[in-house]
Amino acid sequence: MITAYASHPTTHPSALELFCHMLRFPTTPRPNHFIFPHVLKSCYESLVKTALVDSYSRVLGGLRCARKVFDELSERNVVSFTTMVSGYARVGDVDNALRLFNEMEERDVPCWNALIVGCTQNGLFN
Missing domain, CATH: 1.25.40 (Serine Threonine Protein Phosphatase 5, Tetratricopeptide repeat)
Incomplete structure (x- = not known):
């Protein structure tokens, strides 16, 4: 999901929100090293x-x-x-x-x- 969100400029915020959700809630899957490049890609700041x-x-x-x-x-x-x-x-x-x-x-x-x-x-x- 993060990869899909990060690949479209209009959904970059959704990629960050999903990543934060993964960090906040222990019942969700934990991010791994494959996720970080996609999260960074969505940060155009x-x-x-x-x-x-x-x-x-x-x-x-x-x-x-x-x-x-x-x-x-x-x-x-x-x-x-x-x-x-x-x-x-x-x-x-x-x-x-x-x-x-x-x-x-x-x-x-x-x-x-x-x-x-x-x-x-x-x-x-x-």
């Missing part, structure tokens, strides 16, 4: 996808996947940009971090901190 960008950017070789998820975000905000800038800076790709930073329409303190820390950690003190 930018918060979940930004968390995926962060997770991918933290694993070895995952920056390409992080960028793919970032590029697919329908609504990018200062948090998602900061997460991606931080990911680039973390692996030493300061050029892409700066490029992305310059694309941002809005910048806040955490974004500036991510860029400054990335530059200093990679020897760009000026």
Whole structure:
């Protein structure tokens, strides 16, 4: 049922409701590892996808996947940009971090901190 609900944009909330129901009531079947990707698929909120960008950017070789998820975000905000800038800076790709930073329409303190820390950690003190 969750797979069916998750595959149609108009029924995504139903997939989440059914998943929560499975967690709340011990008499229902327990979710297993096959269910989680379908539940995540139904979460089109930018918060979940930004968390995926962060997770991918933290694993070895995952920056390409992080960028793919970032590029697919329908609504990018200062948090998602900061997460991606931080990911680039973390692996030493300061050029892409700066490029992305310059694309941002809005910048806040955490974004500036991510860029400054990335530059200093990679020897760009000026």
